[in-house]
Amino acid sequence: MKPFNLKSKAPITVCLLLAIMTLTGCWDIRDINHRTLPVVLGISTDEDGKYKVFLKIVEPIEDNLEVKVVTGTGETISHAVDVISRNMETSVDLLHVKVIMIERKTAEEGMKDIIAGFMRSREVSPKVLIAICDQNMDEFFSILTESKELHGTNMFDYFEKNAGWNPEIALTRIWEVYRSIHSYTRDVAIPLLVTGETTTYKQVGSAVIKNGKMVEQISNDETLLFNAFNNESTHGQIEVLDHASVMIIGNSMDQHIELTDKQPFLESRINLKVVVLETRGKTSSAMIKKELSHLLSGRFSSMLAKLQESEADILGLGQLYRTKIDRNELKNWRSIYYPNLKSDIQFQIDIQNEGYLKTT
Numbered sequence: 058m059k060p061f062n063l064k065s066k067a068p069i070t071v072c073l074l075l076a077i078m079t080l081t082g083c084w085d086i087r088d089i090n091h092r093t094l095p096v097v098l099g100i101s102t103d104e105d106g107k108y109k110v111f112l113k114i115v116e117p118i119e120d121n122l123e124v125k126v127v128t129g130t131g132e133t134i135s136h137a138v139d140v141i142s143r144n145m146e147t148s149v150d151l152l153h154v155k156v157i158m159i160e161r162k163t164a165e166e167g168m169k170d171i172i173a174g175f176m177r178s179r180e181v182s183p184k185v186l187i188a189i190c191d192q193n194m195d196e197f198f199s200i201l202t203e204s205k206e207l208h209g210t211n212m213f214d215y216f217e218k219n220a221g222w223n224p225e226i227a228l229t230r231i232w233e234v235y236r237s238i239h240s241y242t243r244d245v246a247i248p249l250l251v252t253g254e255t256t257t258y259k260q261v262g263s264a265v266i267k268n269g270k271m272v273e274q275i276s277n278d279e280t281l282l283f284n285a286f287n288n289e290s291t292h293g294q295i296e297v298l299d300h301a302s303v304m305i306i307g308n309s310m311d312q313h314i315e316l317t318d319k320q321p322f323l324e325s326r327i328n329l330k331v332v333v334l335e336t337r338g339k340t341s342s343a344m345i346k347k348e349l350s351h352l353l354s355g356r357f358s359s360m361l362a363k364l365q366e367s368e369a370d371i372l373g374l375g376q377l378y379r380t381k382i383d384r385n386e387l388k389n390w391r392s393i394y395y396p397n398l399k400s401d402i403q404f405q406i407d408i409q410n411e412g413y414l415k416t417t
Contacts, residue, residue, distance in 0.1 A: 093112075093114055093142075093145060093147045093148065093149045093150065094114070094115070094150055094152075094153040095112035095113055095114045095149065095151065095153070095154055096113055096114075096115060096153060096154060096155050096156070096212070096213060097111075097112070097113035097154065097155065097156050097157075097158065097212050097213075098110065098111070098112060098113075098151065098154045098156075098157045098158070098181070099111030099112075099113070099157075099158040099159075099160075099190065099194050099197070099198060100134060100157065100158070100159050100160065100163060100171060100194075101159075101160035101162070101163055101190075101194040101195075102160070102162070102163045102166065103130070107130050107131065107132060107137075108130065108131055108132070108133060108134050108136075108137050109128060109129070109130045109137065109194070110128065110129050110130075110131070110134055110137035110138055110141065111126055111127075111128050111158075111194060111198050112126065112127050112128075112129075112138075112141060112149065113125075113126050113198070113201075113212070114126070114127060124202070125202065126198045126201070126202050127141050127145070128141070128198075129141035129144075133174070134171065134174060135174070135178065135180070138151065151180045151181050152180065152181070152182065154181050154182070154185055155185060155186065155212070155213040156185065156186050156187070156188060156212050156213055156216065157175075157181070157185055157186070157187045157188070157231065158187075158188050158189070158190045158194070158197075158250070159171065159187065159188075159189050159190065160189070160190050160193070160194045161189055161190060161191050161192075161249070161264070161271065164189050164247075164264060164266070164270070164271040165270065165271045166270070167269055167270045168234070168266075168269045168270065169238055169268070169269040169270075172231060172234050172235050172238060172269060173235070173238075175231055176231065176232070176235050181231065182231075183230065183231045183232035183235070184230050184231070184232065185230060185231050186213075186216050186228065186229070186230055187229055187230065187231055187234060187247055188216075188247060188248045188249075188250050189247050189248070189249050189250070189264045189271065190249075190250060190251070191249045191250065191251050191261050192251045192252070196252075197251070197252055200252040201252065201257070212258070215257075215258055216228060216248075223293070224281050224284045224285070224289065224293035224305070225260065225277040225278070225280050225281045225284075225293060226248050226260055226280065227245075227246040227247060227248050227263045227280055227283065227284065228289065229245050229246065229247045229248075233245050234247070234266065234269065237266065237267075237268075237269075238268055238269045241375065241387040241388050241390050241391070242370060242373065242374075242375025242376050242378075242379060242387060242390050242391075243370060243373045243375065243376060244265065244266055244267045244268075244369045244370050244371045245266045245371060246263040246264065246265055246266070246275065246280065246283055246371045247263060247264045247266055247271075248260055248263055248264075248280075249261045249262050249263060249264050249274065260277060261277075262274050262275055262276050262277055262279075262280065263275050263277075263279075263280045263283070265364065265367060265369045265371055266369070266371075267367065267368065267369040267391070272367045272368075272369055273363060273364065273367040273369055275360055275363070275364075278295075278356060279356060279359075279360040281293050281295070282353065282356060282357050282360060283360070283371060283372065285305070285308050285327065285329070286310070286327070286372055287372070287373070288308065288309075288310070293305045294334070295331075295349065295352070295353070297345055297348050297349050297352060298348050298352065299337055299338075300336065300337050300338065300340045300344060300345060300348060301333055301334075301335060301336045301337060301340055301345050302333075302334045302335045303331040303332060303333050303334060303345065303349060303408075304331060304332050304334055305329055305330070305331055306330050306331065306332055306409065307329070307330035308327065308328060308329050308330070309327075309328045310325060310326065310327050310328065311325070311326045311328070312324065312325045312326075312377065313325075314377050314378060314381070316378055316381045316382070319393060319394060319397070320397055320399070321374075321378055321394050321395075321397070321398045321399070322398075322399050322400075323374065323377070323398060323399070323400040323401070323402075324400075324401045325400065325401070325402050325403070326403050326404075326405055327353075327402065327403070327404050327405070328404075328405045328407065329349075329353075329404060329405070329406055329407065330407045330409055331349070331406060331407070331408055331409065332408070332409050332410050333345065333408060333410060333411075342408050342411050345406070345408065346406040346408065349404070349406050350403070350404045350405075350406055353404045354402060354403065354404055357402050357404075358400075358402065361400060361402070365395060365396050365398065366396070368391040368392060368395060368396060369391070370390070370391060370395055374395065374398065375387075375390045375391075375394075375395065378390070378394065382394065
């Protein structure tokens with residue numbers, strides 16, 4: 058075997074030495090025991106325009122997990138978090154935040170800076186769910202800390218499809234709000250929450266967000282239709298006047314659009330598969346189909362009229378016309394085209410378990 062010749066291998070040796078010098082190791086790593094990992098982040102603004110940040114933190118105490126809420130105020134959200142971190146024994150790490158709560162007053166003033174800040178800093182995952190608090194934020198978190206049923210992930214479980222999610226709850230993430238701010242044809246709906254009397258949380262509807270600002274509110278029943286229209290609905294219960302209650306088990310949609318002289322037309326057929334849960338008195342499948350279709354059509358038309366008046370397109374109808382409207386004209390979708398949209402929305406009901414119901 059030939060001996061290793063250092064001179065003949067000088068270039069390789071220099072490259073290896075340089076590579077070794079760049080391997081500095083994890084010099085800036087911080088042990089998890091020295092980090093605070095909040096799961097919920099609340100944001101409100103005061104009269105001076107400063108941000109007040111609430112962090113819901115889970116702490117392991119002996120064999121149990123205890124929850125506490127800490128607050129801080131600053132010129133920016135990052136400044137407020139730094140104030141909290143400065144006064145704690147551990148460093149605050151926002152990468153594990155699951156839900157962001159924003160006070161309604163702040164949402165009505167506008168959330169552009171908040172959303173843009175999160176997307177720019179990347180301290181919070183863009184997949185984090187967002188909700189709006191429909192009561193004073195101090196009162197909201199004060200009540201939560203007094204709740205004996207409060208635990209670390211109960212708010213995230215409220216939105217988790219494998220846990221407490223219901224199709225009457227809108228699911229919206231940070232990146233979707235950011236996209237809507239920079240989109241001509243798509244807005245978003247965000248759930249409105251308050252503390253419950255017999256439950257931890259109570260949804261009072263959904264906030265309609267246009268260009269990062271809350272401009273309208275829809276009810277829980279309308280949110281269910283919003284989810285069904287966007288193929289988010291899986292199971293949802295709907296009361297049918299005085300004759301029956303049914304549950305949606307599946308939905309699909311067929312659409313036809315036209316655009317004539319800046320006048321958009323939409324024909325939409327929403328197909329719902331339902332099962333009958335209860336009946337009241339003598340009824341038939343035809344009666345249930347008719348009443349359910351009438352109920353949902355009226356509810357959907359009312360919601361769409363409200364959205365058109367506020368010029369907020371949370372249904373993403375503008376997406377259907379993107380290929381029919383000139384690129385330079387898309388910016389006018391909300392103000393010119395959308396308010397003048399004529400629609401024909403029909404619901405086709407398919408009852409899966411007619412059982413002892415009369416078929417006529």
